Amino acid sequence: MARGRWKVAWAVAALVLIGSACSGGDGDGQATGETKEPIVIGASLPLTGEFSQPGGAAKRGYDVWVELVNEKGGILGRPVRLTVLDDASEQNTVVADYNRLITRDKVDLLLGTFSSLLNLPASATAEKNRMLYVEPAGGAPALFERGFRYLFFAQQATAPHQADVFVDWINSLPAGQQPKTAAYPTQDDPFAKPVIDTMRKALEQAGVKTVYSTTYPPETANFDTIANAIKARNPDLVAQGAVFEDGVGLVRSLVKVGFSPQTLFQTSAPSNSDQYAKGVGEANTEGVFYTVSWSPEATYPLNQEFVQRYQQKFNQVPEEDAADAFAAAQVLQAAAEAVGAIDQDKMADWLHANQVDTILGPLRWDQTGAPQSDFLLAQWQSGKSEIVLPKDVATTDSVVLPKPDWKTS
Amino acid sequence: MTHATETLILGLLAGGVYALLAAGLTLIFGVMGIINVAQGALLVLAALLTFELWRRLGLDPIAAAVVTTPVMFAVGWAIYRLFVARIRTAPVSMSVLLMFALAITIEGAMGLIWKNVFRSVTPGYFSQSFHLGAFFFPKAQVFGCLAAAVVLAGLWLLLTRSWAGRAIRAASQNPQGSALVGVDIHGVAALTFAIGVATTGAGGSILSVLYTLFPASHYLWISRLLGIVVLGGMGSLPGAVAGALILGVAEAFTATYVSTRWATAVFYVVILAILLVRPQGLMGSRLRGDVVT
């Protein structure tokens, strides 16, 4: 009995010592003054697990950016190298990953991960270490309520304001075309829910009556009961806080139930073009509104180059998540080039005071790192996604209203 | 009133499909005393297989059950021989852990093969409904329910009319006695497990049309199935059907009249309440009461 425990203690001690030896300074040293030393950028992404789909897209976006940047001479004359770790969509792993990138690998710069749930603890780690943290996909309000100095969100607006552009558009319609009643089903998701909550309050203030409102858990798979309830109330507008499969699921249920609202708005889901069209049936996409941070047709600087290179490398049209990642990297690059050095504090200060042109459009931030622009309002028309607003990048002049009935052939 | 009736209809249709899904689970427990928490993962696997068949061959998903059922039978047989047979004599908790490990492994494998991309199978009728007066009956649900009923009926016949079925029932009631009268207990156990997993074949195919698929969704399914089987009585096939219908309706009503957020909680509450108050469920048999606590 004694010997067994003896072995245990030795094993523990050995493990600890081996562990410390392994983690002993083989991180990349940061060479000072040498101009040809690469700039190492570290990021963690959910390459596996719950968020692996957008995580994978984000990685591809980062990869394209690295390629384009290095072709143009890198940043500040130095080539760029990207290290990506997998956090498996787990919070404790993302904390360990960023700790490792910062203290062991000693990277020069950081880029953020995907999803507010992961960016929340990760940004805290970066803030503790006073490193700039530009993230492509985490717009939940909680991120910006902590008074962080080094955090920046690389999309046009935080979650609550994502649909402002749509609300503005509704308010701009002539009275006869405005919806009188609305239903707001939303997933219990820290990104989708604030969008719908803000929209609902804004529209209520504008006089649109809320006839139905519900929050459903993310694993909800069958939307027949919700669709049934919506049908019973007959709203003019249905605005859903969807992530993806729930967006598809609700449309399918609405088709089954036989109810088609005059206007249908969904977050996120309709932006996954191929899968969305396959999921709901191409004819049923007609007239669906959504807001999105990026469009492949937008004429913002570098966007077309991005799209072409992405298609070349990966044989598909880029996803929105990939574009957001590209934009985040652009922000980082802009700050570094403007300041002229890799200085976390100066870069953060510069970003607070300036605007950056990205493939999503111009981005600027307030003191908490929350961006201050507007999303793009898009609509499916004739089997294609078209940008309706803002006008300077709109791909169509017309809007489909009311939404046509479902095709159940 | 129409709304409530429609909710009832939807609940019953959902329950009908749940019944098939739960049948395999309760059969395995009844005969072998093993709680197969991997049943949810196997369901999703079968559903993804159906998706592949539909995508590559254009095979109608519900008809695909004809293919997936034997495939899952073989999978179940293999799982039994490789893994379950080893732990037959282990305590219950160990078998649950092993089945859990299996579930996670299958989830990982599905992630590797199909990626964590949401899939849905969309044959022509998937968004159509039959209409009867003010009520609508979604076609996919109706076909699914009918298919489930057919498979369940087949299972019932198998258990009551065939020699294999009688052997299975004998083994579940008295393993030693059955061995004495010539029943190959290990063979029966393997057969039962394989049949139980085979039901996920048909069930998974039906599932693929009604719900979107995602490797991690097996937790939700096993929670549902456990609730149903516990309510109906572990080991009782009629109990599984009754439990499935009751819980399908309860879920639908909770989703409609309370909130969709509390709909899955119904299953957890049922599990707790039944196991504490009436552990044998509605139709499970009360074991010889040698035990008093």
Place this chain on the structure above:
Amino acid sequence: MTGAGGLRRAAIALGGLALVAYPLVRLDDAYGQSVLIFAFLLAIMAGGWNIMAGFTGYVSIGQSAFLGIGAYTVALLSLRTGVSPLLLAPVGGVAAALVAAVLGATVMRAREHAFVIITIALLFLFQTLALNLEGITGGSNGLTLPLPTWDRDIQNLPFYYVMLGLLALSVLLSWWIRRTKFGMGLIAIREDEDKAAAIGVRTSAYKVLSFVASAVLIGVAGGVYAYFLTFIDPRGMFDILVSVQLVLAALVGGRGTIWGPVLGAFVVVPLNEVTNSLAAAEGLHLFAFGLALGAVVMFLPHGLIPTVQAWWSRRHQRQVPWERRGPATTVERAATAAVEPGRALLEVDGLAKRFGGVAAVDVCSFTVREGGLTGLIGPNGSGKTTTFNLVTGMVRCDSGSIRFDGRRVDRVLPWERAHLGLGRTFQVTRLFPRMTVLENLVAPLRTFSWPNLAADAVSGPEAQRAEELLDFVGLLPLAGQPAGQLSFGQQKLAELAQVLMLEPRLVLLDEPAGGVNPGMIQRIAELILELNRRGITFLIVEHNMPMVLELCDPILVMARGRVIAEGPPGAIQRDPVVLDAYLGEGWGKDSRPSGAPSRGSPDPSAPVEV
């Protein structure tokens, strides 16, 4: 043994020192520190789980719920009061303990497989509650805590040392429980819950206490962990994969050992890190994890430490001396209650029990008088063992009454009957095979009280008393052996000694001579006589007629579920009803007493063959 023990202590001290010194030596390695913090956390959770599943035998796959409960409690309190979560962490432990107590009280009625399912359902239910009760918990948005206020250079150190301290506490708690009477009772419950109840272990209370003990430190750790992450949400805090991870850690290290969970955690966490950095393919991490768990369950179910120990003891087998013993040494003990010979101690009236269509006991009535040695004989299937089960409470009677010492007990739980002074041995001995003989003797509980539960089982008055009783039955040299390794006859003696720990007034012996050689029968009979002389009443079921006729007076005869005859040995031998039902026509013609002494004093010089 002190040499090896000293070496072990030194090794543990060295390991502990290394862990304490590590962050001071490598101050800037926040990554290494964070990995170790996760390892400590997992070890604490696995250790808690081990108390419930390893010691008590109730496996939970929802243990991580207590992490979430602790985390949310502390986070909410901290956000409302502004006090640092580190200071509030103990409150998380209190919350977890309270929840465990309430849950335990309701859930402990369930047995093994039901318990496992219940814990899974509870975990998911808590997650749903945390998601839906947004007003309190923030729902899916989670809760964010402010960053720690201390200097960034020592960022992780406070977390590191607090977690290490909690880990030390966790190991200490396990170690302490293991050596108390309470711990013996827990293991008894794991090995054989009904037998545990029969020897006075108040199973329901024990299980609740064990559940609370398994939860409390996890709750405290939850509070600390929340502060470390600065953000908690329902999915992260009530994660079933974390539950499975801690189970894997405990299994790998060795379920039921003290250091097993710690070792397991230090294996699982680094492995996790390695697979994370290697795995670029989606799902590989889960796949590997599932395989690891499956492999451990199938091939290493006992874990590393017990497997190594078993291998070691196979390599170094020792002979345990077991020599023939002289007579039983009598140690005078003050009688606990006055023995009134002749008074009715056990009164059974109209007892009935059916199993389906079979009436095992059918309106059975009899009385056992104090101070006597009453025999109970009858053919197989006459209901003797069922009667024993009914009297001791293992089975509930359908009708009829049972009175013990004037008090009605037919609705009283088995452990309480044991506390009243009713003991029983089994036809096929039911010792706890993986506990030592000494531990088996310390497990019985005479009365339920806190000092009693906390009594040291390894040394101290309880252990002393156990050794005395072992000496009395002649098994003292075997005190340190696992009970499962004793011969059948030795087990009978041990079980008798075990029952005596209860200081019973009445002992029901179920076939004490069954399957035992004549020399041992004589020994057992001597012991019974000696104990009877000291005031213990016996009711003995036996088929060994010579022994019964020599020892017992009166003798009850049961057939088909009821008592058909009662009387002194002489009368019973000649009673035609008894001859017809049981003894057979040829009885008495040429029977000879074999082995059993008369009711005089035992022969001191008779050797005992075992």
